[in-house]
Amino acid sequence: MELARAFSTMAADLPAIFSMIVVSVVGLVMLTVAAFRSDHPSIPWLGVAGMVVASAWELFQLGTEPGTAFFGAIRVGGYAAFINLLVLLAGIATTILSVPYLHRLKHDYGEVYALLMYATVGMILLGSSNSMVSIFVGLETMSVCLYVLAGLIREDEGAVEAALKYFLLGAFSTGFFLYGIALMYGATGTMYLPAMAQADLATAGGTLLFWAGVALFLIGFLFKVSAAPFHMWTPDVYQGSPTPLTGYMSTASKAAAFGSLILVLYYALPAERWTLVLAVVAVITMVVGNVMALSQANVKRMLAYSSIAHAGYILVALAAGTEAAFAGALFYLLVYTVMNIGAFGVMALLEWDGREGRVQTLDSLAGIGTDRPVLGVTMVVFMFSLTGFPPFGGFFGKYAVFAPAVDAGLTWLVLIGVLMSAVSGYYYLRVVYVFWMQDRDDVVDARQASLGGLPPVSRTSQGVLVVCAVGLVAMAFFSGGLIEAATGFFDASAMAAAGGGG
Amino acid sequence: MEVALNWYLALGAVLFSIGTLGVLFKRNAIVVLMSVELMLNAVNLTLVAFSQSMGDPDGQLLVFFSIAVAAAEAAVGLAIVIAIFRSKVTVDINEINLFKH
Amino acid sequence: MFAEFVPLFIMIVLALGLAFTLLKAAEILGPSRPNKIKRTPYESGMDPVGSARERYSVKFYLVAMIFIVFDVEVVFMYPWAVSFQDFIDGGAFLGVMTVVTIFSVILMVGLLYDIKKGGLDFEK
Numbered sequence: 001m002e003l004a005r006a007f008s009t010m011a012a013d014l015p016a017i018f019s020m021i022v023v024s025v026v027g028l029v030m031l032t033v034a035a036f037r038s039d040h041p042s043i044p045w046l047g048v049a050g051m052v053v054a055s056a057w058e059l060f061q062l063g064t065e066p067g068t069a070f071f072g073a074i075r076v077g078g079y080a081a082f083i084n085l086l087v088l089l090a091g092i093a094t095t096i097l098s099v100p101y102l103h104r105l106k107h108d109y110g111e112v113y114a115l116l117m118y119a120t121v122g123m124i125l126l127g128s129s130n131s132m133v134s135i136f137v138g139l140e141t142m143s144v145c146l147y148v149l150a151g152l153i154r155e156d157e158g159a160v161e162a163a164l165k166y167f168l169l170g171a172f173s174t175g176f177f178l179y180g181i182a183l184m185y186g187a188t189g190t191m192y193l194p195a196m197a198q199a200d201l202a203t204a205g206g207t208l209l210f211w212a213g214v215a216l217f218l219i220g221f222l223f224k225v226s227a228a229p230f231h232m233w234t235p236d237v238y239q240g241s242p243t244p245l246t247g248y249m250s251t252a253s254k255a256a257a258f259g260s261l262i263l264v265l266y267y268a269l270p271a272e273r274w275t276l277v278l279a280v281v282a283v284i285t286m287v288v289g290n291v292m293a294l295s296q297a298n299v300k301r302m303l304a305y306s307s308i309a310h311a312g313y314i315l316v317a318l319a320a321g322t323e324a325a326f327a328g329a330l331f332y333l334l335v336y337t338v339m340n341i342g343a344f345g346v347m348a349l350l351e352w353d354g355r356e357g358r359v360q361t362l363d364s365l366a367g368i369g370t371d372r373p374v375l376g377v378t379m380v381v382f383m384f385s386l387t388g389f390p391p392f393g394g395f396f397g398k399y400a401v402f403a404p405a406v407d408a409g410l411t412w413l414v415l416i417g418v419l420m421s422a423v424s425g426y427y428y429l430r431v432v433y434v435f436w437m438q439d440r441d442d443v444v445d446a447r448q449a450s451l452g453g454l455p456p457v458s459r460t461s462q463g464v465l466v467v468c469a470v471g472l473v474a475m476a477f478f479s480g481g482l483i484e485a486a487t488g489f490f491d492a493s494a495m496a497a498a499g500g501g502g
Numbered sequence: 503m504e505v506a507l508n509w510y511l512a513l514g515a516v517l518f519s520i521g522t523l524g525v526l527f528k529r530n531a532i533v534v535l536m537s538v539e540l541m542l543n544a545v546n547l548t549l550v551a552f553s554q555s556m557g558d559p560d561g562q563l564l565v566f567f568s569i570a571v572a573a574a575e576a577a578v579g580l581a582i583v584i585a586i587f588r589s590k591v592t593v594d595i596n597e598i599n600l601f602k603h
Numbered sequence: 604m605f606a607e608f609v610p611l612f613i614m615i616v617l618a619l620g621l622a623f624t625l626l627k628a629a630e631i632l633g634p635s636r637p638n639k640i641k642r643t644p645y646e647s648g649m650d651p652v653g654s655a656r657e658r659y660s661v662k663f664y665l666v667a668m669i670f671i672v673f674d675v676e677v678v679f680m681y682p683w684a685v686s687f688q689d690f691i692d693g694g695a696f697l698g699v700m701t702v703v704t705i706f707s708v709i710l711m712v713g714l715l716y717d718i719k720k721g722g723l724d725f726e727k
Contacts (some may be wrong), residue, residue, distance in 0.1 A: 160586050
């Protein structure tokens with residue numbers, strides 16, 4: 001009968017969530033191993049292997065036709081594959097960077113890597129969701145794991161405080177987010193994104209209910225992507241959390257959340273009424289992020305404000321709301337993920353323990369490029385790319401988000417964005433200056449005296465950083481093709497949109 | 503006797519507001535956590551009310567997930583509060599301000 | 604109209620009778636060796652008299668947390684149990700059992716982890 005057919009349909013849909021299955025099953029295996037021997041050295045590599053398999057699968061899904069699976073709960077096809085690939089690559093890089101870091105801190109528990117896997121599963125679900133239920137489950141799977149990871153180093157007051165702030169404010173925003181979903185559901189009578197756009201908001205009350213829901217929903221989302229004025233938690237959390245995991249939080253979770261937000265804007269929200277709202281949020285976010293970053297002495301805190309600023313650049317594209325702009329945002333997410341994971345990875349290799357990463361000032365790293373040439377050179381690439389200098393991916397990313405916004409008539413917004421990018425040059429290039437050109441004689445002695453020199457640098461971490469840096473240069477060459485491919489996700493999915501949903 | 507949908511929605515909105523105010527104005531981390539749970543439960547009530555009035559089960563489905571998430575959040579949140587208490591011997595969020603410059 | 608409540612009354616009488624009988628039987632048949640701890644009122648393992656603000660072992664919290672998480676996970680089994688008969692009638696017995704088995708296995712992994720890490724050993 002019909003029920004019997006439901007299960008066979010679901011079994012046939014299993015390939016749609018192949019990467020989710022692989023990552024979660026490997027995560028469960030890792031947890032089982034950790035139950036018996038928590039510091040087993042194979043656990044992180046098991047995770048890496050699982051994520052590599054999943055990313056290989058997603059790579060082949062990039063060209064597939066968009067559609068839905070599991071009765072409209074999940075979206076498949078190029079767009080979902082792109083976001084999932086991004087998240088998985090961030091997960092792989094973070095796991096490899098975390099191994100030596102956590103080992104040095106004597107916190108290399110297998111559970112950490114298992115939690116990373118579960119967070120990744122949540123992000124994959126978030127980036128490929130087609131219904132509000134999937135979005136909620138994905139977002140919360142991700143967030144709850146990240147709360148734990150932020151407070152991983154229990155002995156460090158700063159880390160626990162970061163975790164508490166992240167948790168309390170994150171849970172608070174979840175409340176708004178969920179209430180927004182409830183109101184949108186009440187107004188439209190459906191949880192599925194494409195069906196929401198087609199719903200008939202017959203009465204004035206229904207319209208009011210719907211847009212109130214959208215407002216609450218957006219507050220929740222903007223909170224998760226740390227857009228101003230909902231960014232207050234970001235600097236403290238990023239400064240206090242273990243450095244490689246901060247890189248993960250600032251990139252993968254934003255990529256997944258933005259990916260999901262684009263899906264909602266594209267499929268579920270009918271009119272263009274959110275343009276002005278998002279544009280205003282983008283302006284505030286860019287200004288707050290860049291201006292506050294100027295005066296930061298700690299590099300992690302500076303990078304936290306910088307990640308707020310970058311959320312602002314992506315919001316420019318979202319405010320434009322055209323397919324080209326969404327594609328530009330996707331490309332920007334890719335570039336941003338690579339360069340930010342790299343920047344946090346470099347910082348992770350320059351500190352002895354989590355506490356030091358929290359209190360370390362930029363000036364204490366004077367001349368470090370001479371002592372650690374690979375880290376110095378890769379950091380230069382990341383900083384130039386974050387600023388948006390032409391030979392690197394960051395420039396093409398900015399171009400990809402700003403150009404469609406100009407086409408959409410948001411020239412004033414783009415002007416502010418370009419102006420703020422120029423401001424950002426000051427604090428990014430200061431890092432380059434301090435790393436390579438500042439006189440190092442007096443700080444080297446202090447470093448030697450307090451900690452016995454710099455921490456050792458692991459080959460694998462260095463390898464990841466070099467790959468990230470080379471990737472940023474390569475992206476510059478392939479930016480045209482990548483953006484075109486990303487636009488393709490939307491052209492085809494627009495056609496499939498009518499057929500999707502439950 | 504049928505209770506109109508609006509009453510449920512009103513109760514949900516009131517509970518949600520109480521929860522929000524609790525998060526904003528309470529200083530004890532545990533009370534803040536309780537306020538967050540109140541917010542989530544207010545939403546659950548709203549969802550169930552909508553779901554029931556429309557005869558559509560999706561809303562109740564989300565409530566199941568929301569309950570599970572609330573439990574997971576409570577577990578993680580209390581663990582973090584205990585870790586804070588161990589290092590600071592306080593759960594007053596005004597005194598947890600290491601990052602204030 | 605009270606006819607439909609008759610089973611309920613029988614139930615109440617049975618429950619009271621059983622409880623009373625068992626208590627009496629234990630008192631008559633069992634050995635009686637009272638001591639101070641046994642005679643104090645039951646207060647979930649705490650001292651019933653004293654300051655309520657006393658700090659107690661974090662183990663309480665751990666067990667409570669594990670209980671809550673597993674308790675709430677079972678929520679997902681209610682819809683399954685309620686619609687189980689419909690699934691059997693619809694010829695989807697195998698499918699619905701597979702799904703619930705996967706769900707239980709995931710919970711089992713969590714339980715295994717708890718047991719191995721000593722989350723359930725109260726005495727330590």
